[in-house]
Amino acid sequence: MNPSDVEQMRRPLRRDARESRDKLISAAQAEFAAQGVDASLEKIARDAGVSIGTLYRHFPTRLDLLMAALRPRLQEFVDGANVALEMGDPWDAFVAYLENLFAVQAGDRGFNDFLSRRFPGNDETEHIHDVMCQEIETVLVRAQAAGKARPDITLADIVNLIWSNGRIIDATSAKAPTAWRRQLHLMLDAYRAERAHPIPEPPMTDAQLYDAMVHLSKTK
Template sequence: MSQADIEQVRLPRRRDAQERRDKLIAAAQREFAVRGVDASLEKIARDAGVAIGTLYRHFPTRLDLLLAAFEPRLQEFLDGAKKALERDDPWEGFVCYLENLFGMQAGDRGFNDFLSRRFPGHANTERIHDQMCRQIQDVLTRAQNAGVARPDITQGDIVNLIWSNGRIIDATRAAAPNAWRRYLYLMLDAYRAERAHPIPEPPMTDEQLYDAMVQLNERE
């Protein structure tokens, strides 16, 4: 068999493999959005019309599938964060960042789970979470340096707000799907520098925050 004949055989196989991969990603995006990151991989495979073994050949671990499924959402989120940092007004940038973040939480339960947890031992998820944490710190520090956000807010306070918002979204998804915006703006008022009062409890350390995100993942 000539090299040309071999390539004619390979090309349909490659197309078939790409089609199966694309179907798996589309099924995963739908299922993760509704069920969260712990959605059944068996159901995802069935919805894509393939065997579970085919899923694992394309995506050896759940996190590999998560990253492939969330890639467009993650890029949308990171692009929105970049625009928030480019706002001339630091407070508007801070508000824009959080509204973009929470709006994306509200639209996708799996993405909400991904934002809320840490997955130690997986380099790509750690890199993405580290990048998100840097963005949180940058947008917060910019507002604090301008004197518009209270100086004692920490990155951990923002992550706690992400957790709280996730529960609000779950509780109100059917009855009042935009309720999260009310509570975001109530918290934003509490974050303004002119509203600051002493807080009796110190902020979480970076180590405590990381451990809490890992433990949340292990409990779910």
């Protein structure tokens, strides 16, 4: 890399380039929210009023565009998650964390898809997923240690719940957009320690869970 290349990287985008980028992000937010992460990039470019080549100049991969589009949703999730993590009652914190997660999931199919999948090889998405998983385990373990949540629940069980909720959202969002809350609270009732009964199937291992999330990203 020569000095002129470095200077070009440091130089702010021209006004017209910034406007094109902003239009692409706005169009991507609408299209990913409506259609999920596999939304047409060509349609996003058309909606933004630019060529597909311009889209790829700003965002070389679909994942680059997705992450730029999801930043407000991710911040919305982080803000709610922080509130839940600071709650004193372990069960209330567990419930509040999942309610916040599922509320953001329900409002955006792109975020819904992002939650359900893993994108190996991308440091940013891997970090975000790792942090989410650690937070889920934190609120879950606290609730279990307090005797409020059944002791045999694992992270994989919560991710399975996220997958299930994603299908419920797909089926009900147009006619009953808050139906997911009933299903969540039915499951939360089943997660209470006093409801525990032996389960004939063991939980998925961490490796099985990761592979399943990667598989979802490869089959779409």
